Amino acid sequence: MISGGKLKPLKQPKSGKKEYDEHDMELMQKKKDEEKALKELRAKASQKGSFGGSGLKKSGKK
Template identity: 50%
Template sequence: MSGREGGKKKPLKQPKKDKQDLDEEDKAFQAKQREEQKKLEEMKKQAAGKGPLVGGGIKKSGKK
């Protein structure tokens, strides 16, 4: 073994998988997930202007 061969060997690249044909149930499920994601993003935008939801808990004074 020479010094250049040491270390981890890189794994061989796997061939890319072909896209599968989706049936109606899969298409409906993906559409539902996209709608839920859009709703979540809208809620995040609305909540962003209102400030933090948590007050931060008990505040400690500087005294020891």
């Protein structure tokens, strides 16, 4: 008899490869393309340094 402590949960059987239909494959491909585009934009932005204006400016008024 075990007293105290946590009981270990039973291990779940590993699921095999999932079956994807055409719609799922389209969504996955679209997501990959978006991630690739974002990565390229980040690379371009890092090469140019800061983009646009100079950020927030403080006014001289008190």
